[in-house]
Amino acid sequence: MFESIEHTIARLREQHYLCDRKLATVAFLALQMQKPILIEGPAGVGKTELAKAVSAALGRSLIRLQCYGGLDEAHALYEWEYGKQLLYTQILRDKIGRLFEGVDGLHEAVARLNLHEDVFFSERFLVRRPILQAIDSPAPVVLLIDELDRAEEQFEAFLLEVLSDFQVTVPEIGTVKAKTIPYVIITSNNTRDLSDALKRRCLHLFIDYPDEQRELEIVRMKVPDLRETLAAQVVAVIRRLRALDLRKAPSISETLDWARALVLLDADVLTPTLLEETLHLLVKYDRDTQRVNERLNWIAEPVQDPNQTPSSPAPVAATSGPPQQPAEPQPGDMEQRRQEHTARYFTSYRGRTDGRTGGA
Amino acid sequence: MDAAINRFVFLLKRRGARISPAESLDAMRALARVALHERDTVRAALRCTLIKNLRDLPLFEELFEQFFTLPQRATPAGPATEPPPLPPDAALAPPSTIAAQEAAGGQPDGDNAHEDALDIREYFDEAQMVTHFNSHQDPNDLSLAEFGQNLVLSRRRELLDQAMKNALQMLKARRLKNAGRAGELNFDQAVATLDAELIADAVADLLDELGDADVDEALVARLSGQLHKGIAQLPELLKRYLERELALRQDALKVARPARPKPDYRFSEQERRDMSEIVQRLCRRMRGARSYRRRISHQGRISVPLTLRRNMKYEGIPFQPVLTRYRDEKPRLAVICDVSLSVRNTARFMLHLVYNLQTLFERVRSFAFVSELAEISPYFDQLGIDEAIAAIFEGGLLDTEADSNYGRALECFHNRHLAAVTAQTTVIILGDGRGNRNPPQVWALEAIRRRAKQLLWLSPESRGSWRLGSCDMPLYESVCHQTEVVRNLQQLGQVTENLLRQSVVRP
Numbered sequence: 001m002f003e004s005i006e007h008t009i010a011r012l013r014e015q016h017y018l019c020d021r022k023l024a025t026v027a028f029l030a031l032q033m034q035k036p037i038l039i040e041g042p043a044g045v046g047k048t049e050l051a052k053a054v055s056a057a058l059g060r061s062l063i064r065l066q067c068y069g070g071l072d073e074a075h076a077l078y079e080w081e082y083g084k085q086l087l088y089t090q091i092l093r094d095k096i097g098r099l100f101e102g103v104d105g106l107h108e109a110v111a112r113l114n115l116h117e118d119v120f121f122s123e124r125f126l127v128r129r130p131i132l133q134a135i136d137s138p139a140p141v142v143l144l145i146d147e148l149d150r151a152e153e154q155f156e157a158f159l160l161e162v163l164s165d166f167q168v169t170v171p172e173i174g175t176v177k178a179k180t181i182p183y184v185i186i187t188s189n190n191t192r193d194l195s196d197a198l199k200r201r202c203l204h205l206f207i208d209y210p211d212e213q214r215e216l217e218i219v220r221m222k223v224p225d226l227r228e229t230l231a232a233q234v235v236a237v238i239r240r241l242r243a244l245d246l247r248k249a250p251s252i253s254e255t256l257d258w259a260r261a262l263v264l265l266d267a268d269v270l271t272p273t274l275l276e277e278t279l280h281l282l283v284k285y286d287r288d289t290q291r292v293n294e295r296l297n298w299i300a301e302p303v304q305d306p307n308q309t310p311s312s313p314a315p316v317a318a319t320s321g322p323p324q325q326p327a328e329p330q331p332g333d334m335e336q337r338r339q340e341h342t343a344r345y346f347t348s349y350r351g352r353t354d355g356r357t358g359g360a
Numbered sequence: 361m362d363a364a365i366n367r368f369v370f371l372l373k374r375r376g377a378r379i380s381p382a383e384s385l386d387a388m389r390a391l392a393r394v395a396l397h398e399r400d401t402v403r404a405a406l407r408c409t410l411i412k413n414l415r416d417l418p419l420f421e422e423l424f425e426q427f428f429t430l431p432q433r434a435t436p437a438g439p440a441t442e443p444p445p446l447p448p449d450a451a452l453a454p455p456s457t458i459a460a461q462e463a464a465g466g467q468p469d470g471d472n473a474h475e476d477a478l479d480i481r482e483y484f485d486e487a488q489m490v491t492h493f494n495s496h497q498d499p500n501d502l503s504l505a506e507f508g509q510n511l512v513l514s515r516r517r518e519l520l521d522q523a524m525k526n527a528l529q530m531l532k533a534r535r536l537k538n539a540g541r542a543g544e545l546n547f548d549q550a551v552a553t554l555d556a557e558l559i560a561d562a563v564a565d566l567l568d569e570l571g572d573a574d575v576d577e578a579l580v581a582r583l584s585g586q587l588h589k590g591i592a593q594l595p596e597l598l599k600r601y602l603e604r605e606l607a608l609r610q611d612a613l614k615v616a617r618p619a620r621p622k623p624d625y626r627f628s629e630q631e632r633r634d635m636s637e638i639v640q641r642l643c644r645r646m647r648g649a650r651s652y653r654r655r656i657s658h659q660g661r662i663s664v665p666l667t668l669r670r671n672m673k674y675e676g677i678p679f680q681p682v683l684t685r686y687r688d689e690k691p692r693l694a695v696i697c698d699v700s701l702s703v704r705n706t707a708r709f710m711l712h713l714v715y716n717l718q719t720l721f722e723r724v725r726s727f728a729f730v731s732e733l734a735e736i737s738p739y740f741d742q743l744g745i746d747e748a749i750a751a752i753f754e755g756g757l758l759d760t761e762a763d764s765n766y767g768r769a770l771e772c773f774h775n776r777h778l779a780a781v782t783a784q785t786t787v788i789i790l791g792d793g794r795g796n797r798n799p800p801q802v803w804a805l806e807a808i809r810r811r812a813k814q815l816l817w818l819s820p821e822s823r824g825s826w827r828l829g830s831c832d833m834p835l836y837e838s839v840c841h842q843t844e845v846v847r848n849l850q851q852l853g854q855v856t857e858n859l860l861r862q863s864v865v866r867p
Contacts (some may be wrong), residue, residue: 005394005395005401021400021401021404022400022404022407025394025400025401025404025405025408026404026408028393028394029390029393029394029405029408029409032393033386033389033390033393035386037408038412040414070686080664082664082665082668083664086668086676089676090676190414191637192637193413196378196412199412199413200380200382200383200412202412203386203390203408203409204407204408204409204411204412205408206414206417247633
């Protein structure tokens with residue numbers, strides 16, 4: 001049980017999960033208010049980790065539902081065990097025969113059968129899928145609904161009843177109410193907007209990449225074997241990589257992987273060569289690799305020997321600076337651009353193969 | 361407290377955030393469970409209960425700062441905006457609240473005069489403050505004599521700065537009164553020196569005044585000593601001041617300029633991502649996702665209920681399994697894109713849109729036209745975006761230098777490709793509707809509309825200029841189900857948003 005926000009931070013820290021006050025407030029409120037948390041944020045910032053840490057901190061078991069395209073209620077809520085029903089009917093055939101002993105006429109037989117009809121649609125033949133498991137569990141659990149944005153929008157509708165009232169309606173049986181209120185965490189990678197109805201039922205939390213200080217703490221905590229100077233270098237390089245306009249920016253989990261790799265490689269300090277050799281742990285697209293290689297000097301700056309850099313500030317190459325955003329047009333340039341535009345408008349386009357019609 | 365939260369929610373809603381009553385109730389329940397004297401906690405609690413959309417977050421932060429910050433010179437008694445602490449946490453709350461809020465509550469747009477005044481107060485002892493600093497609280501009510509007093513009293517440069525600022529304001533006002541040319545307010549060097557002389561004169565006057573007034577002799581002596589130091593630095597200070605003013609003015613100019621969204625010319629990685637995200641949302645609206653209906657087929661999963669039913673005749677022994685699979689709704693899309701000179705600036709953007717549509721939809725047929733119409737879907741299927749667009753612009757396929765002729769292109773589409781349009785097809789036309797006074801052939805568009813499920817026209821030209829020149833958009837608009845102005849990603853996002861709201865595309 002989380003008693004206060006400070007207590008929440010401390011308990012999560014025991015589970016090696018570092019969180020800021022914002023996150024702890026939400027985690028604390030979710031338990032107090034018995035409301036689900038909806039966490040959005042880029043991949044690899046510790047959304048799923050939070051659920052694991054909370055379940056460990058609260059001493060509850062974790063039930064996980066991984067969402068994917070085509071997930072339906074039969075896999076998320078419940079399913080009837082048709083095979084078992086079929087098997088039971090076969091086995092009980094002679095029992096059923098005995099049931100009709102001394103019955104006159106069909107009407108009476110049907111009436112008698114009617115008395116036993118609900119045997120086959122009872123909870124005995126219900127397969128409990130994660131959500132039903134979570135609300136049916138005698139001890140409170142943590143229910144993690146992971147990457148909900150991967151499932152279809154219709155699937156969200158199935159969740160609404162569970163999330164607001166903690167109950168599941170099975171048409172044949174009736175409503176199954178929660179024995180204990182689960183701690184529900186829903187994560188989304190924000191590839192699409194979830195429906196307002198779902199968002200309304202949840203506390204909303206957005207996790208982004210942590211600041212330098214926190215990331216350093218995380219690296220130190222998760223990879224204690226890493227030397228302190230090396231850890232600082234790792235974080236500095238990662239931050240520079242994130243500043244580039246990459247297709248897939250390195251996340252915290254990739255930072256940690258890289259740090260572990262460096263421990264395995266038994267590295268003392270990060271050298272530009274080492275950085276280049278291990279780059280594929282961080283950069284996952286060919287185009288990104290090219291872009292990183294272009295700016296390798298600048299990225300490797302925090303890695304270089306501090307005695308060397310101040311003596312030679314002058315020979316900074318053109319590619320070594322931070323990435324330039326496409327420049328805003330200055331008021332002075334407008335006239336020139338207008339003329340260029342006019343010229344382009346009235347002259348031939350043949351030969352312009354780049355298809356680009358503007359910019360510098 | 362309820363009233364305060366209600367008011368806050370009301371303000372958020374008025375600025376465009378969507379907050380339901382259930383969410384404001386949640387906010388109140390959440391606040392009942394946290395310590396109210398911690399600003400960040402309250403902020404986090406309100407944020408997680410009220411703001412469910414990332415787009416609303418900046419608005420929330422801004423309003424929170426404004427709403428839950430004490431006015432700088434408010435009476436110390438708690439104003440209405442401050443929620444009274446609840447019993448469990450009340451013991452440690454009240455004093456820290458105001459302090460914390462004042463610490464965190466700097467005006468976002470730093471009114472310098474205000475802050476300086478705050479700083480300066482620390483450098484005076486009580487007595488002096490009572491005699492000399494009394495009416496300075498109101499920055500509007502300043503007189504030369506008063507700022508002179510403060511100038512004299514300065515032990516720190518900040519105060520001098522403050523005085524300079526006031527003086528400059530006055531001089532500006534004075535100059536405005538006898539300004540030479542209308543609407544001109546320039547800060548060139550000549551004027552600056554003139555101002556310096558004026559200030560020096562004013563300061564000398566002040567010193568005389570001080571001598572006349574019955575102030576303590578020792579004080580006046582000390583003051584004039586300090587004053588000379590001050591005057592020695594005066595030119596440099598003034599220069600600094602003018603420079604700062606100038607910089608501020610330039611900033612203001614810069615900020616004011618980009619009012620209209622600029623057309624996008626090139627695509628960064630971020631924009632590519634944004635584009636595909638927007639198109640994906642559009643796409644979902646048009647076809648929904650994979651349908652939840654299943655159909656019986658030769659492959660797929662065994663459907664137990666259907667198998668049971670079919671095998672009833674074999675006493676429930678499943679001789680004939682029944683397989684089902686999900687039905688895919690098949691969206692069809694036909695895109696007709698103008699690539700002529702008049703829309704060349706946006707044509708690249710439009711083709712990018714077409715390319716994205718084609719990668720997402722199963723059946724997209726895209727056509728480009730200037731005067732002739734040609735199908736370009738195979739280019740997008742086989743080539744990457746850059747090569748495909750280059751191939752189209754190079755002109756092997758179409759004569760890209762001809763005058764655009766919408767009537768002819770529509771007629772051409774009607775005659776040759778109308779089979780591409782069925783009752784499930786959404787037709788999107790990208791172009792400005794400027795047919796160079798050729799016959800608009802509205803009937804062809806009507807024929808397309810009758811066959812299509814939906815006809816959508818995206819024009820890069822703003823609605824206001826449709827009436828100018830030889831633009832046939834007003835004619836075409838009445839035929840289309842919907843026409844929208846789209847010339848960059850931002851507007852495409854808005855259009856998508858509107859489509860989602862109105863759910864026009866998918867009835």
